[in-house]
Amino acid sequence: MELFILVTGLVFLLLFWLTGEGRVWTWRAGLEVTFLGLATALAYILWDRAMRKGDIVFVAACSYFTPLLSTLLSCLYLQVTAGASLWVGCLLIVAGSLLSWMAVSDRETPTAH
16 A cells, blocks of 8 residues: 555656646645645544444445535535536435435334234
């Protein structure tokens, strides 16, 4: 895995040199990178903890809300309006996850008397 990360970094560095694209760092860009890094780390830590100590099926089903939430937050932050087909796709993913969660979740089974 470390080799893959190293190769990826070297490829991006090579592409940077070949394209001659300039670098401009602002305080805002630095804060955005820092926030996204911390948010990603926190999300992974919480997800890992929930998978270890929570209801795995429920956590996995909730994971399918990620496309809907990320689309919503991206549209708000970037101040863009998403098309109807994108929202329909997100809702279909969420509906599919809810259906699969309901199909495998524990239900009370009636006891035979």
